[in-house]
Amino acid sequence: MNRILGIALAALLAPTSAAATDAETAAPLTGRQIMDLVDERDDGDKSVQDMQMVLIDKRGGQRKRMLHSLRMDDGEDTRSIMFFVEPADVKDTGFLTYDYDDIDRDDDQWLFLPALKKTKRIASGDKSGSFMGSDFTYADMTDRNLDHYDYKLVKEMEVDGAAVWVVEAIPNTKKEIDETGYTRQLIFVRKDNHVVVRSKSWLKKGGRTKFFEVKKLEQIDGIWTPTEMHMKTKKGKKTLHKTVLRSQNVKYGQDMDEDTFSVRQLEKGL
């Protein structure tokens, strides 16, 4: 499984096991080697959490959303189910997603609208769209194939007192650009635990850049888990929109199986 920024978020959505341990490696690593370390990091499995999403517009106006999410990784495919808790008018709206390891296979997504009392399968290959109206995209939330990028270590520096590698990632296929919406990324990887703590992404559309930052990083059941993340969409020097994503009540290794991630469960609700 290959992940870039997704790794940080994936951790939020589902983690299972033990800590990333590697201390700083002595020998200089290549960009790709660093990304392999990120990819190999244990980000947990069978997780449950409450997500608070604060959407902040350019005038500072805020909207809050609460979701309850479950996530399971069977080693190949990742399944997740999410329900809106707040605001009231979208309560119980649910999304069920199968993210296949086979990169040629589009994700499957089902949606349940309680007001319509119907489940619809959504067919869409585009991952560059907003995730739940936030500045995060589906591409930010899901895994990526490392082979579709050229990596280069461009800088070593400190972020909040921790040493990081800065790796530049350039997609090497047009399909990857079209699907993620990104033409280039700078990924800031902590040397001690291989968590992506920052990233800066250049969007294909509209001369925009996106700034991702892990604001709180905690060890939960020995797994490094970002519990507060910010994503800011900027154009030039102006912030267009910003999202604060907080994780609460994160638990790994919970009791769940394939039936938890079914349409029936989606319609049944929490």
Add this chain to the structure above:
Amino acid sequence: MSDTPQPRKPLLRDRIERALERWGHTAYRRAGWVLAAALLTVAGLASQLPELGFDTSSEGFFAKDEPIRQDYDAFREQFGSDTQTLIVVRPGKVFDLDFLAKLREFHEALEDEVPLLVEVTSLINARETRGEGDELIVGELLDDWPTNQAELDEIERRVLANPLYVDQLVSRNGAVTTVVIESEVYSRVGVEEDLYAFDDEPTEESPEGSAFLTGEEVASIVGAVYDVSDRFRSPDFEIHVTGTLVMTDDMQREMRSDMAQFTGLAILLIAVFLAVLFRRVAGVLLPITTVVLSVIATIALMAIAGIPVTLTTQILPSFLLAVGVGGSVHILAIFYQARRRGESKEASVAFALGHSGLAVIMTSLTTAGGLFSFTAAELMPIAHFGYTAPLGVLVALALTLTVLPALIAVFPMRQEHARATNEPALTQKLVIQAGVFATHHPRSMVAVWGILIALALVGATNIRLSHSPYAWFPESHPTRIASDMVNEEMNGSLFIEFLVDSGRENGLHDPELLRALADIRERAAQTRSNEMYVGKTVSLVDVVEEIHQALNENQPAYRAVPNDPQLVAQELLLFENSGSDDLEKVVDSRFQVGRVTMKLPFLDAVNFPPIFDSLRAEVTDALGDQAQFTLTGLGVLAGETIVAVMHSMLRSYAIAIAVICPMLILLIGNLRLGLVAVIPNLAPIILALGVMGWTQMPLDSLTMLTGSIAIGLAVDDTIHFMHNFRRYYAESGDVDYAVRNTLATTGQALLFTSLVLSSGFFLYCFATMLLLHNFGLLTAFTILAAFLADILLAPALMSLFARRTVQSTPTVALETPS
């Protein structure tokens, strides 16, 4: 006030004239220093010329603090630009495999090559949300590329049935398709980024001072679009490019080439006139050098002050050449007279400055005063002209008084020979005879002018306003052809925006308000005013209806707003998740303010206000008390330009008259004669307005300049006429004698300056942009009318009123102690 003599003024005048004479000696003796100082200053200023900006945008007509401009800038900040580049592609057939394949290549080439791109939209990536059985398909129209005719037919059916495509991406008859390019709103110039910086400031306030795209950036976008289009163009792939950016760029390019061309032509023209008048190399070279330096300095000052070249200020170089050369001519004429009397060069220069310097200063001041009246204009290009044109006139005055005498000093000249005869030239004879005729038949002459003025006033009530940027291009111009095609095939190309503010978060989840938006769409479709109509209305309700239909197995009956507000909220949440960012184009992220975009035909903006008023009434009615709205967009700016042209004209004419009349009275030193002298100055402007009314020449952002330009220039002639008339009248007490001698001495100079000026303006008839033609013709006419008023009407009025003045206060009023 009585017509009593005012002895102090002539004394002051004397003192000034003597000072000017002394300055003539100084400038002559220190010619090297004067020239070096002047040249260094001009060269220093000229180094700033590359900073000169161009602004042909529609919003550039309004100052940034005007409410109408603030509304528009706020709208652009929220929703991005409404300035699109529109490419119309006309194939043999749109729904054809080969054509679509080529369209895809074209689309991708544009995506790859056009800078400052936000998005390219065409059939290739058109968003489509539809239901098929239990499945909701969110994607692009051509995600599954058609491989046979049956699949093509199915796509054609879906496209022509989708109101979001028809008139936007494809014409309703399916004959043409468009590629829409959305560009960035803000300039990237000066926005450098620190790669690794992560500033963590709170969410910023609105971007004060963010600069919109520069002329160079616009040119780079348009240039890239043209390059790609040229590569793909073929008989079965006909391409036409238009849109606001293209027009802006076309205007800039036409302006640049027109400016260069007219500056050259004006120099040539002035050289010819100077050669005829003086028949000497120095007589041509010295005034032209002086005035060219003035133009360079003025344009450089514009660049330094950050005043852009606009449709109005583009006339500055040729305008200043024609206007600025007058001073040099008057001084040189007297200089040569003195030389012919056998005076030395230095003595002749000093004499010429003493004799004509004051007149040159006064005429420059009145001209500048007339032009300065434009600063009161609401329209920025005209207000800018109000600052730069008087500045140019004053710079020309300064250089005429400094550089010209110094140039005379260093330029080798032969000894002048006294002319054998004083026989006046033919033109001079004609001018004199005209004046004499007028003094002999003053009442008939005044009556004739009275009738002309009355006719003009009647015509003036018929003046037609106009602001029609597309019509400024000749009919054969590619941009004009493309625009006409878009207007016709796509049901319009002018966009206006109603921003509907519900006043609360999620206000636009309310089915009532959404239905009001649908109601607005229906009402707009019914609204008509003359040739104006609404070709298309797009808003959030279209998105809601589309997704509601898709969630209900595509049944047409469900193309409606659901009744349940929770369902609206959930459907919109679904749409937010669907991979499309279309929502941010129609509603703000809090779902408080919605955008209703209407497309109308881009006709003359004089047609806009009535239909805007009707639409405002409909929207007010449809919304009731559910929401407030503001109306903005380029169309609104264009409509407002019309109103502003009218206001600006009235205001600037009033100011010009208020500034110039007292100056004229002061210069003449006599209230009654001063007031009388105002008449021949106003007459040409009234005639010009009459001509506009009778010939249906439109009053627009350039022709409105004519009046104040003409009054400033016409007054110059009057000052020269009155200055001499008073002198000769004081000598003789005989109007006939005074007029004859006045015209004998200054008549030719008046004729010369009038011819130079009117020919200078007449040159604009050769400009590419049509709005310059009318302006050139009208101003040329007005200046000739002013000349005629000065040799016909002024003498007639003098012979009527000067006599009475003389009878009431014998002789003293016009006496000038010498």
